[in-house]
Amino acid sequence: MIRGIDPTAQTVLGTLLTWGLTAAGAACVFILNSSQRKVLDGSLGFAAGVMLAASYWSLLKPSLEIATGSHGEQWCFIPTSIGIVAGAFFVYIVDVVIPENNTVRILMETNPKKDDDHTRRMQDASLQWKRMLMLIIAITMHNIPEGMAVGVGFGAANSTDAATFASARNLAIGIGMQNFPEGLAVSLPLRAAGFSKKMSFWYGQLSGAVEPIFGVIGCLLVTYAQVILSYALAFAAGAMIYVVVDDIIPESQQCGNGRIASWSTIVGFIVMMTLDVTLG
Structure with missing residues (x-):
């Protein structure tokens, strides 16, 4: 991201960063064992903390400031609350239309290569493909609001004291940080399910391709x-x-890696909070 250029160009650069980090996460399939679930769970926990911190410092705080100017301090919560509910409802509808159905866990626990019966193996392969498709679609759809968040951040830059280039840049970095484990969350289960490393990487990075468009x-x-x-x-x-x-x-x-994931969430939150406070 380069200060002073057109917001649309900033958005393209920012979302290319987030897509690139998705690809970097997916590339870990070349060096990690596909059974290393602790790594994936810890990474997902870290991503959760980053997203929670970014949602406040980079999005909700400037939203409240803008709403204060138009609705006053007493009623500034109304447009912000409406926006929060609308955003959550949007993702809810996506989940209803394209349910994930614990695909990551199922893919990590099954491997069609280990079945000796040809007919059963073919059935498993078909089921694995459907599960893989569901996983890719689910994470890709979840990347849509993240890409839009980066675009909204840069589009809103300099509209208030809180909505600045720095906050938009930090948001892009934060979403990129949480995209890293999301890329891994696609490629590692696919590898565990028996797909090649190259194919697992390809579909892992592809899940982030929607972010520049919606950004x-x-x-x-x-x-x-x-x-x-x-x-x-x-x-x-x-x-x-x-x-x-x-x-x-x-x-x-x-x-069974709940504690690792929970502490990783705390670490992710602190890292993103520090990033926003020190660089914002």
Whole structure:
């Protein structure tokens, strides 16, 4: 990200960073053992902490400041609350339409290569493909609000004291940090399910490809429709919070690594908070 250039260009650079870190996470499949679930759960916990901190300091705080200017201090919570609910409801609808069904855990626990019966192996291969597709779609859909959040952040930059280039940059970095384990969350289970390392990496990085597209959409929306700025920032925050609470944290707790995941969440929160406070 380069200070002073067009917000749309900033968004493209920011979302290319988040996509690149998704790919970097997916690339870990080349060096990690596919059975290392502790690494995945710890990474997911860290990502949850990063997203929770980013949702406040980079999105909700500027949303409240903007709403204060238009609605006053007493009623500033109204547009922000509406945005949070709308963002959470958006992700909820995505989950209803495309349920994940614990695909990560199932893929990590099954391996079609170990079945000697040809017919059963073919059935398992078909089932594995469906599960893989569900996993990729689910994480890809979850990347849509994250990409939009980056775009909204850059589109809103310099509109208030809290909505600055630095906060937008920090948000992009924070989302990139949490995208790293998301790439791993796709590639590692696919490898455990018997897919090649190259294919596992390809689909892992592909899950982040939607972020530049929806980042630009989010940026254009707030750039040309300033009236929705407070709502848009809160929408992005609500979507991120819902993803954390409904998806990332439960997923990190399923395989007996709850304490590792929980402490990783605390560490992730502190890291992102420090990033926002010191660089914001």
